[in-house]
Amino acid sequence: MEKESIKKEVVVVGGGPAGLSGAIEAAKAGARVTLIDENDRAGGQLFKQIHRFFGSSEHKAGIRGYDIGKQLLQEAKDLDVEVMLNTVVWGIFKNGLLGIKRENKTEILVAKRILIATGASENPLSFPGWTLPGVMGAGAAQTMINLHRVLPGRKIVMVGSGNVGLIVSYQLLQAGAEVLVIVEVLPRIGGYLVHAAKIRRMGVPVLTSHTILKAEGKNEVEKVVIAKVDKKFKPIKGSEKKLKADLVCLAVGLEPLAELCWMAGCRFFYSRILGGFVPLHNKNMQTSIPHLYVAGDVSGVEEASTAMEEGKLAGIAMTESLGYISHQEAKKKKNVIQERLLALRQGPFGEERNQEKEKIYEIF
Ligand SMILES: Cc1cc2nc3c(=O)[nH]c(=O)nc-3n(C[C@H](O)[C@H](O)[C@H](O)COP(=O)(O)OP(=O)(O)OC[C@H]3O[C@@H](n4cnc5c(N)ncnc54)[C@H](O)[C@@H]3O)c2cc1C
The missing domain is CATH 3.50.50.60 (FAD/NAD(P)-binding domain)
Incomplete structure (x- = not known):
């Protein structure tokens, strides 16, 4: 050889x-x-x-x-x-x-x-509905908006509040999408607070101690269920919220x-x-x-x-x-x-x- x-x-x-x-x-x-x-x-x-x-x-x-x-x-x-x-x-x-x-x-x-x-x-995260079109890595969404000028969704749930989650959320807003919420399973924001503050000023809630439970839809993401978690990261019954969304971005490391x-x-x-x-x-x-x-x-x-x-x-x-x-x-x-x-x-x-x-x- x-x-x-x-x-x-x-x-x-x-x-x-x-x-x-x-x-x-x-x-x-x-x-x-x-x-x-x-x-x-x-x-x-x-x-x-x-x-x-x-x-x-x-x-x-x-x-x-x-x-x-x-x-x-x-x-x-x-x-x-x-x-x-x-x-x-x-x-x-x-x-x-x-x-x-x-x-x-x-x-x-x-x-x-x-x-x-x-x-x-990018790390994946599995939950019911995670293989539906409309679930993707935050980095992939960033490639689509900043390199290919394609908006992958209009109503977005971001999972993860590290710098990638915060920065990509901001860029999705700049690209014309609506970021409904950033959910973070830990009791604190993962990324730099300066990025989080920018996002919050634009009206996006960053919900700590929250996670995604499932994504629902016939052929693609139509709804997303999020919930509050306890200290052991177990979803708290009765805290579920159903959101009308078409994109879940995973920024989980x-x-x-x-x-x-x-x-x-x-x-x-x-x-x-x-x-x-x-x-x-x-x-x-x-x-x-x-x-x-x-x-x-x-x-x-x-x-x-x-x-x-x-x-x-x-x-x-x-x-x-x-x-x-x-x-x-x-x-x-x-x-x-x-x-x-x-x-x-x-x-x-x-x-x-x-x-x-x-x-x-x-x-x-
Ligand atoms: C959303 C986001 C925001 C960020 N913001 C910041 C920031 O504000 N400031 C900052 O300092 N950092 C930031 N980072 C982090 C930074 O982008 C990375 O740490 C940095 O790009 C790592 O550089 P790298 O050269 O190791 O890898 P990369 O930039 O990922 O480059 C690796 C290259 O190798 C290629 N490659 C991989 N495997 C092969 C193969 N087998 N054959 C041929 N080519 C291959 C890949 O396609 C890629 O082009 C951010 C990252 C993300 C995802």
Whole structure:
């Protein structure tokens, strides 16, 4: 298989903020980089993010996600990163071999270093009626409104009040839909209160200690039943409310999309805080398989800003190991990025994640 394979130096799987940043950093150091993404445009989640980012100017605060995407794509182009679009990586094997599919053809690549930056997938939630048309992930609804300009429903029940639930609710309102309610099973709102306040100002109730019981309809969602839950998350009889709705959006968490890492034989660690099973990695973003690196949501679900920093770390570490930059220079660069990551991982959500990441580095 190795003889028939196409030789590459650094292959990055996934063109979201993590993959693009890793590709740019590796190309800056002089490596020949190939970036692969299954979509017809690289950028990952960034092109769905029409809101301005938080943080400091180093973290591109105040800039809208899609503008960050455009900037990164331009940088990658200027650095001659080879970009393979509409291409799926379906397998990663021993000795740097990757199986890809493009234009209906299967090809085998072999790379000296691989960065897996495949992002995360949305968690499902099952309840009677959950397979009816009109029940979808909040991220899918966001893709429909912000990328394809299609409104997936007019009367919406959002399940989950994390940042995804809050932000997508706001964007659905901007797109002309009515968000009837956001239900949250926990006794508190999951996301940033600034997002929740915006939603509430627009008249959307955020009901904590509430859940969805069922969706009803003949061929698609027509009605949704919600109810209050007790301390043990059991629905309280008599608290049910029936709403006339045509869309249920599920924003109940994201999980690292790590199949390729499983396939490659990476060691894993379970972290509830980081979204589930996470490939073990060190501070260089190197996995238990030395030529394989991870960055972004696949290495633990966080945010686009941390994904970019982790991508840069991986890019530097890969090119350091290939001899493009000295250990001293790499150390200096990595220290600056670690400082920025620490700054990003502050606050109640960030600190938990920081502790979890430290645990992972230690176990590694
Ligand atoms: C609704 C919503 C709002 C958000 N708002 C913010 C925010 O305000 N600020 C912030 O910092 N973060 C925000 N985030 C989080 C942020 O989008 C993610 O943390 C970030 O995009 C992760 O980057 P990534 O590069 O790891 O993954 P992604 O951006 O998901 O990119 C992964 C890419 O890999 C591709 N891919 C996957 N598998 C394969 C394969 N086998 N072959 C080829 N290609 C593959 C995917 O199609 C995708 O293009 C938000 C997320 C959501 C869902």
